[in-house]
Amino acid sequence: MEQQRKVRAEVKLPLILIHTPFGLDFFDRVAKWPGAKAWAEINAYLMPIITALAIFLIVGSLAILIANAEARQNVGALEPTANLLIPGLNPYLPITYGWIALIVTIVIHEAGHGIIARIYNVRVDSTGIVLLLGLPIGAFVNIEREELNKVNLKKKSSILTAGPLNNMILAGVSLAALYFIITTLTPVPPDPNSPQFGIAVVSVNPGSLAESIGMTQGSVIQTVDGQEIREINDLGEILRANLGRTVEITWFDSDNQLVTEQATLPEAVEPGRGILGIQVTPLLPDSGAVLERYKGAFGSNPIALLLPPTMQQGAVPYSDLMQSRYESTLGPVWVPAANMLFWLWFVNFNVGIFNALPIGPLDGGQMYGSIIEKKIKSAALAKNATNLLTAVMVAVVAAAILLPYVLNRL
Structure with missing residues (x-):
């Protein structure tokens, strides 16, 4: 069966999938680069690290919510849609920055799968972009499922890991670039006519x-x-x-x-x-102190930087509330640049760790399911074990999301 080489549209309302040959050509070219095969070999061993980080963060947040009533109250005060990574539905995810970050995240994620698949000569049926009511929301890569299941576990693990790993790499690069911008800031002296209390x-x-x-x-x-x-x-x-x-x-x-x-x-x-x-x-958080605390978090606790500026306006230098209190050697462009880099870091990190979870159709779920199938010879028993792992993980994630809303109403 030949790879699809024509532009075509597939309607699955409310989605429209635009199949194009451009991604296929790109994957084939990148797969031939020097070092591509070595990179694919490294990919095969990194999913457990991302999964461990994801589980650590979810279980850790669950423990905090159980032990800390104030944390439960603060999280429970948020709208439930705050848990969705969808601009326009999540009130804390800005539409412009959010959509750009989400599209880049999905493209990078899917490209990772496609490139490693081609390195191992696994056929990619088609690639393209996804439109929601005419608006681009991401991309897709259709890897030939039968061929994927025929390759050995190491190669399959490499292909499945590539998506979340690409997201984690882009998240790290974005965070490093954001730190560079923060180091260019200096506080602007406060307006003496501003309110003195409140x-x-x-x-x-x-x-x-x-x-x-x-x-x-x-x-x-x-x-x-x-x-x-x-x-x-x-x-x-x-x-x-x-x-x-x-x-x-x-x-x-x-x-x-x-x-x-x-x-x-x-x-x-x-x-x-x-x-x-x-x-x-x-009122008027000390601009210098806010800048130093935020800058220090990059080295001491970068996970704390996942809290969006829309949720902690007084603690983030580039938030709507604080941005006018700083100037940068980069000029006014520093504000949109910092915000864009934050949301690239935020969305890529969350998509990366979520897809590494051992849950059914996710990348992590497929990989750990394949490992279980290899270790347990009985197909029925392997399927039950995979379903149990998925159920346990879904329960943990659901508890971390729903617990504050449930306990705050008891």
């Missing part, structure tokens, strides 16, 4: 009480019911003490204009849920 509004939820009274991102809340707000806890305590009442709220808007509005608070609020529908941060 808490800064990082974001305002659509349809929230704060939005209804005209509060916007960058506002600085000064008083509620005549009482000064100097700490984040002050806001929650005063609001909860006035549930069901109409209170006066004053704040400085992003143009440093003082605004006063009346807000009628709800009679009750669910545990872990906000009242105004805003995210806040301490």
Whole structure:
């Protein structure tokens, strides 16, 4: 059967798959590069490392959620869609940066499989791009399944590992480039006319009480019911003490204009849920301290850098809230460059470790399933063992996602 060499469209609503020959030609060329075979040999042994990291992070987060009530409350306060890696559905994943990062991630992932398959002369039926309602969302590589299953376990492992490994490599490169940009920053002296106390509004939820009274991102809340707000806890305590009442709220808007509005608070609020529908941060975090803490995390705890700037605006130099407080030797381009590199790091890392999990159709699931089949001669017993491994891993992942929402409502 000849590889497909014509451009054609395949409709699987709401998806449209555009099959092209260009990926096939590229894979064949790269497969002949010097060192390509040696790289494929290395690939065969690296999936367990990525899998171990993935399980460590998932089990570690689960342990923290079980032991720490504050962590459960913070995670449970997020929308469930925050667990989805889909721009537009995940409120913390910006659409432009998110879509670009997701497309690059999937292309890199699929290219990894295709190139290693061609190194081992495993046929790739077709390649192409995936459109969702006409918008590109990724790519695909159709490897001939029968040929893949015929190669020995080492070669199959190399082909399956290539996708997650490519993602982890790109994640590491993006993180290193982001660190370089951070080292070019210097804090800008604060505006002496800015508010001297209060808490800064990082974001305002659509349809929230704060939005209804005209509060916007960058506002600085000064008083509620005549009482000064100097700490984040002050806001929650005063609001909860006035549930069901109409209170006066004053704040400085992003143009440093003082605004006063009346807000009628709800009679009750669910545990872990906000009242105004805003995210806040301490007023004017010290720009120098924020920069040094963030820079230090690259060496001490890079996993902590996975928390998106949209979730911790006051702690990330290139966030919407903080970016104006720094200047770079790179000029204004540093802001979009830093954000793009962060989301490339974030999306590639998450896609890489997720695909390395021992779950059924994922790359890791296919590889570990093949190992189990080789070790257990009984086909029925091997299938049961593979299904059990998948079920256990799915349960662990589901627990890490759902636990905060369940416990916060008990």
